[in-house]
Amino acid sequence: MGKEGKGLKRCSTSTDVEASDRKSRKPLEKAETELQNLETQVNPQKRKKKYEIKEMKKLRKSFQEMTETMKNLQEFFLGRADLPGITMKEEAPEEPKGEMEGSAEYECCFETEDSDANVDHAVLVVGIDTCLAREDIKSALRKHFESGGCQVSRIFVPIECQTGVPLGSAFILVDDKQKALRCRGAYMGKSVFLVLLAEDQEFSVTFPNFRGCPKCPLFRMKHRQRNWLARR
Structure with missing residues (x-):
């Protein structure tokens, strides 16, 4: 009986299985952590680059609008054109409009x-x-x-x-x-x-x-x- 007892091996318990499982997951968790750290470093750079591109487009649009405005003002001062929505040229008098068609015209103080x-x-x-x-x-x-x-x-x-x-x-x-x-x-x-x-x-x-x-x-x-x- 004594010899037979020495030949038996102890059965694995649930604690041993869990320890082995945790040990096998450590490389995977480490890889996931490194991947998350890498994404954290890369994403802000991508967002910053997109923001800079967006701001450059806004600045380019504002510059184009300013250039067009300066061109209109220059032509207006030289007497070759009118500003948008306002004309300084003498036009033939129009027939009076009804109250429903538009408001009455008025004379500017400095028009004379x-x-x-x-x-x-x-x-x-x-x-x-x-x-x-x-x-x-x-x-x-x-x-x-x-x-x-x-x-x-x-x-x-x-x-x-x-x-x-x-x-x-x-x-x-x-x-x-x-x-x-x-x-x-x-x-x-x-x-x-x-x-x-x-x-x-x-x-x-x-x-x-x-x-x-x-x-x-x-x-x-x-x-x-x-x-x-x-x-x-």
């Missing part, structure tokens, strides 16, 4: 030839009754200053573009500004107006409560260009 004057060489009249019509104000001012011995070459009465209501001020080009300054203190409608040197005043005084319209900067730039070309 009188606004082309160099206001730095003019006198400024403030305190004009805004209930008066634009043409009535111009006629009354011309009569008043000419009666005071001034030669009036141009009168510009600013208005609010959307409504056409005068702002209560006016620029007058005269031959003698000192003589024009002595013409103050007269009535214009129900108000007494003052005469000042336009070059000494701020925009808030010359154009009080002025809101303007999208056409204003375009007309003013065109006036400056015309005056600059005239001085050359």
